[in-house]
Amino acid sequence: MRLLKPLLSLSLLLCCLSAANAQQIKWDKNRPLTWDDFKGPVDMNSPHDAVTSCQVAYNYHCRHIDSVYVVTVAINSWFDCQASWAVKRMENEDILKHEQVHFNIHELYMRRLAAAFKAARFTADYRREVRWIFDDVMREARAAQTKYDEQTEHSRDAKLQAYWDSYVQTQLDHTSPDY
Numbered sequence: 001m002r003l004l005k006p007l008l009s010l011s012l013l014l015c016c017l018s019a020a021n022a023q024q025i026k027w028d029k030n031r032p033l034t035w036d037d038f039k040g041p042v043d044m045n046s047p048h049d050a051v052t053s054c055q056v057a058y059n060y061h062c063r064h065i066d067s068v069y070v071v072t073v074a075i076n077s078w079f080d081c082q083a084s085w086a087v088k089r090m091e092n093e094d095i096l097k098h099e100q101v102h103f104n105i106h107e108l109y110m111r112r113l114a115a116a117f118k119a120a121r122f123t124a125d126y127r128r129e130v131r132w133i134f135d136d137v138m139r140e141a142r143a144a145q146t147k148y149d150e151q152t153e154h155s156r157d158a159k160l161q162a163y164w165d166s167y168v169q170t171q172l173d174h175t176s177p178d179y
Contacts, residue, residue: 024055024078027107029172033079033100040085048154049090052099053083054106056113058134062126069122071130075179077110079103097165098155104168105148109141111172114179 025037038050056077063070086095116133123129152161 023081025081026078027103027110033096033103035086035091035096037079037081038084038086038099039081040083042085042087050086050095050099051084052102052106053080054078054103055080055083056106056110056138058113060117060130062122069124069126071117071120071122071126073114073117073130075110075114075117077106079106094155094158094161098152098161101148101161101164101168102145104172105144106141108168108171108175109137109144110179111175111177112140113137115176 023039025031025033033052038052040051040053043051054077056075058073058075060071060073062072084099086099113134116137117130120129120133148164151157152164155161
């Protein structure tokens with residue numbers, strides 16, 4: 001019985017972790033989004049047919065070595081299934097592809113965020129500097145997402161949609177995925 005209790009607890013923990021991970025999708029070039037990933041409730045007041053929600057979390061550790069501040073930052077980002085949604089009757093391949101590019105843009109800016117942290121030279125004010133870098137890159141990411149939707153008219157402009165598909169893919173191909 002003593003052995004059974006810890007095993008049962010471990011099994012419950014693993015089940016809970018699996019359920020949580022099923023609600024989050026880490027970007028993977030070999031794992032495109034599907035409509036089944038969009039599990040959130042539809043916002044009936046939204047003018048959009050689908051919404052992709054991506055999240056990011058980071059933490060950092062600082063070591064002060066010989067008057068140098070060495071800051072190591074870990075970034076975790078994901079597609080949030082429960083906050084992403086689609087109007088079922090509007091689901092089609094063009095809109096899904098458009099939503100995938102939103103996820104790809106998010107991944108691109110996570111890579112740029114990691115590169116910015118790695119390139120930074122930190123001072124005693126490293127906490128503020130980490131936050132400033134994060135805020136700056138996230139502001140750029142939001143601007144890119146907005147520009148993408150405006151230029152493609154939310155996937156309705158096929159020519160500009162094709163341009164963005166290619167542009168973002170090229171950027172991903174030339175940006176280190178290490179973060």
